[in-house]
Amino acid sequence: MVEVKGELMTIGQVAARAGVATSALRFYEERGLIASERAGTSGHRRYHRSVLRRIAFITFAQHVGLTLAEIGGELARLPANRTPTRRDWSALTTTWRARIDERIAEMERLRDSLDDCIGCGCLSLDRCAIANPGDRVADAGPGPVRWKP
Ligand code: FES
Numbered sequence: 001m002v003e004v005k006g007e008l009m010t011i012g013q014v015a016a017r018a019g020v021a022t023s024a025l026r027f028y029e030e031r032g033l034i035a036s037e038r039a040g041t042s043g044h045r046r047y048h049r050s051v052l053r054r055i056a057f058i059t060f061a062q063h064v065g066l067t068l069a070e071i072g073g074e075l076a077r078l079p080a081n082r083t084p085t086r087r088d089w090s091a092l093t094t095t096w097r098a099r100i101d102e103r104i105a106e107m108e109r110l111r112d113s114l115d116d117c118i119g120c121g122c123l124s125l126d127r128c129a130i131a132n133p134g135d136r137v138a139d140a141g142p143g144p145v146r147w148k149p
Pocket residue numbers: 116117118119120121122123124125127128132
């Protein structure tokens with residue numbers, strides 16, 4: 001269990017609670033996705049506890065497939081001068097729902113064609129001879145053509 005004294009947390013405490021490396025936290029901070037304060041004379045980073053939700057958002061958004069630039073754009077919609085409320089977070093929901101729905105559709109496509117020809121050009125499955133004879137689908141573009149949205 002992570003011991004947290006007061007409202008401010010050290011980078012190590014945040015890393016332990018969030019389950020991300022301190023290097024990732026520094027990187028997020030350099031990209032403006034999270035912010036810290038500098039502690040007194042030591043100058044060490046101190047984070048408000050509310051940063052944990054931002055980090056969870058960043059981690060999840062990366063899983064969903066958003067780029068860091070997109071994530072930064074989303075987070076910029078939150079108030080910078082106070083801890084975001086539930087209402088603030090729900091303002092991000094519309095974009096999120098669309099991205100999550102896209103991701104679900106992609107995962108379903110992946111699941112449903114794991115053992116089928118995906119049009120990648122390998123011609124290694126018996127199904128390829130029927131679904132992609134002579135790699136005809138290459139005309140549609142690079143990559144696994146039958147997996148693309
Ligand atoms: S699985 Fe690669 S071309 Fe069919």
